[in-house]
Amino acid sequence: MDNPLVQPDPGLFIWTILTFLILLGLLAKFAWGPLLKALDERQATIRKSLDDAEQAQQELAQLQEKSVQLIAEARAEGQSIVAKSRAAAETVREDLHQKAKAEAAAMVTAAERQIQQETARAVQQIRHEVVELSLSVASKLIKKNLTAEGNDALIQDSLRQIDASRPS
Amino acid sequence: MTTQHAEEVQAAGEHAVDAAHGAIEEGFNAGEVIIEHVSNSSLDHPIVQLPHIAGIDFSVTKHVMMMWLVSGFLFLVITMATRAYLKQDRRIPSGFMNGLEWLVQSIRDSIVLPNVGAKFVNTWTPLMLTLFVFILVCNVVGLIPMFETLGLFDRFVLGNSHESESLINSVLHGGTTATANYNVTAALATITFFSIMIAGTMAHGFIKHWKNLVPSGLAKPVYALLIPIELMGMFVKPFALTMRLAANMTGGHIAILSILSLVFLFAEIFTSAAVGIGVGFTLALPLAVGISALEIIVVMVQAYVFTLLTAVFIGMAINVHH
Numbered sequence: 001m002d003n004p005l006v007q008p009d010p011g012l013f014i015w016t017i018l019t020f021l022i023l024l025g026l027l028a029k030f031a032w033g034p035l036l037k038a039l040d041e042r043q044a045t046i047r048k049s050l051d052d053a054e055q056a057q058q059e060l061a062q063l064q065e066k067s068v069q070l071i072a073e074a075r076a077e078g079q080s081i082v083a084k085s086r087a088a089a090e091t092v093r094e095d096l097h098q099k100a101k102a103e104a105a106a107m108v109t110a111a112e113r114q115i116q117q118e119t120a121r122a123v124q125q126i127r128h129e130v131v132e133l134s135l136s137v138a139s140k141l142i143k144k145n146l147t148a149e150g151n152d153a154l155i156q157d158s159l160r161q162i163d164a165s166r167p168s
Numbered sequence: 169m170t171t172q173h174a175e176e177v178q179a180a181g182e183h184a185v186d187a188a189h190g191a192i193e194e195g196f197n198a199g200e201v202i203i204e205h206v207s208n209s210s211l212d213h214p215i216v217q218l219p220h221i222a223g224i225d226f227s228v229t230k231h232v233m234m235m236w237l238v239s240g241f242l243f244l245v246i247t248m249a250t251r252a253y254l255k256q257d258r259r260i261p262s263g264f265m266n267g268l269e270w271l272v273q274s275i276r277d278s279i280v281l282p283n284v285g286a287k288f289v290n291t292w293t294p295l296m297l298t299l300f301v302f303i304l305v306c307n308v309v310g311l312i313p314m315f316e317t318l319g320l321f322d323r324f325v326l327g328n329s330h331e332s333e334s335l336i337n338s339v340l341h342g343g344t345t346a347t348a349n350y351n352v353t354a355a356l357a358t359i360t361f362f363s364i365m366i367a368g369t370m371a372h373g374f375i376k377h378w379k380n381l382v383p384s385g386l387a388k389p390v391y392a393l394l395i396p397i398e399l400m401g402m403f404v405k406p407f408a409l410t411m412r413l414a415a416n417m418t419g420g421h422i423a424i425l426s427i428l429s430l431v432f433l434f435a436e437i438f439t440s441a442a443v444g445i446g447v448g449f450t451l452a453l454p455l456a457v458g459i460s461a462l463e464i465i466v467v468m469v470q471a472y473v474f475t476l477l478t479a480v481f482i483g484m485a486i487n488v489h490h
Contacts, residue, residue: 005203005206005207005350005418006350007207007208008351009208009225009229009349009351010224010225010351011224011225011226011227011229011232012208012229012231012232012349012351012352012355013351013352013354013355013358014224014226014355015226015228015232015235016232016235016346016351016352016355016356017355017358017359019232019235019236019239020235020239020298020302020355020356020359021359022239023239023242023243023298023302024294024295024298026243026247027242027243027246027247027294027297027298027301028294028295028298030243030247030250030251031246031247031250032272032293032294032297032298033294034250034254035250035253035268035269035272036272036276036290036293036294038253038254038259039269039272039273039276040290042259
């Protein structure tokens with residue numbers, strides 16, 4: 001065993017183990033431990049940020065969907081309002097039309113009735129005047145003063161004659 | 169890296185020149201020079217002499233010193249980068265921290281997690297990370313000829329002689345690759361060996377871990393065969409780790425040094441320095457640079473393999489598939 005390449009050296013062996021274990025302990029405490037922890041933390045952070053981003057995106061998509069829906073709803077509502085008001089306007093117009101028509105009709109009937117009344121009264125008046133005129137004409141003609149009863153009978157007679165001769 | 173390697177090759181060459189100077193009287197002995205550059209410094213001339221405890225020489229040799237340098241470097245660089253990073257309000261990794269974070273994440277997610285499982289991943293990742301960076305930097309340091317450069321400085325600038333007792337001269341002897349030493353890799357494999365047991369005990373309890381060594385519900389004669397095999401396997405695993413790492417680290421260095429030795433062998437055979445230099449530039453230097461490039465891959469692969477296999481063995485103790 002005089003070949004230095006394969007010479008057993010227990011001192012070196014023990015020094016190696018001690019050196020390595022001390023290095024391991026120091027590095028594990030001051031470097032590897034904190035580094036591994038930091039790596040894990042960062043992994044968690046990245047995972048969380050990605051999750052958050054995904055969630056935000058989903059929320060955005062939902063909001064977009066909702067806004068589209070809202071716009072559609074608003075549009076439909078607007079359309080229905082327009083249609084409703086159009087219909088209301090139509091009914092109002094129709095109402096007015098009807099009312100105007102009715103009013104006009106009423107006015108016409110009233111006028112007709114008034115005309116009739118006026119006509120009737122005029123006829124009555126004319127009749128009286130005709131009677132008086134005929135009476136005076138008759139008295140002048142006959143020059144004879146008749147009694148009141150005789151006059152009334154004559155008047156009635158004349159009226160009947162006029163009535164009969166009047167075209168109805 | 170290329171300049172460093174050119175330097176390495178140059179420095180190794182110069183150092184070999186140095187060694188060859190002393191050997192000129194008795195001829196150039198390539199084997200001795202190579203061994204001197206690959207093996208640990210001799211226990212008879214340690215860097216710091218320490219007393220024997222229980223018959224074990226605890227003196228600080230070159231490889232112990234290399235491990236301390238590597239450990240100190242790793243601790244300072246990694247801890248400082250981590251602290252600077254964690255101090256920020258918004259933790260944005262930058263510069264060196266990016267690389268460190270990549271390392272931590274890839275070792276956790278591609279070595280520890282698939283083998284050990286999600287339950288114990290944070291328990292064993294620190295061990296794997298430390299194993300990886302320690303072995304990697306120990307390997308890489310062996311490729312950087314810093315002490316050879318220091319030796320040149322000592323010899324030619326400070327003017328100390330080859331035999332002087334200067335501090336620089338005292339750290340020159342021996343290879344710089346601690347992981348090329350079987351004692352070092354055996355110690356690292358021992359840590360793997362006990363980690364496997366600790367992992368199994370943590371996951372299943374002490375007795376259950378040992379019962380998991382062999383599948384349950386087999387015929388009795390099968391156990392007579394299986395138990396010795398599995399017990400042997402327990403020791404073969406770390407033994408294989410020991411041999412693989414140390415042999416790989418030694419092999420590359422021996423190859424580079426052998427090729428560079430050609431320079432001096434040819435110079436000696438033809439008794440002409442010109443022939444040696446010619447061989448050096450046409451054959452030895454390109455080959456040595458090529459092998460150094462290969463070594464860069466090897467040092468990374470070996471650090472990775474040691475870490476990966478440790479994770480696999482620990483995973484086998486935790487997730488028992490019988």
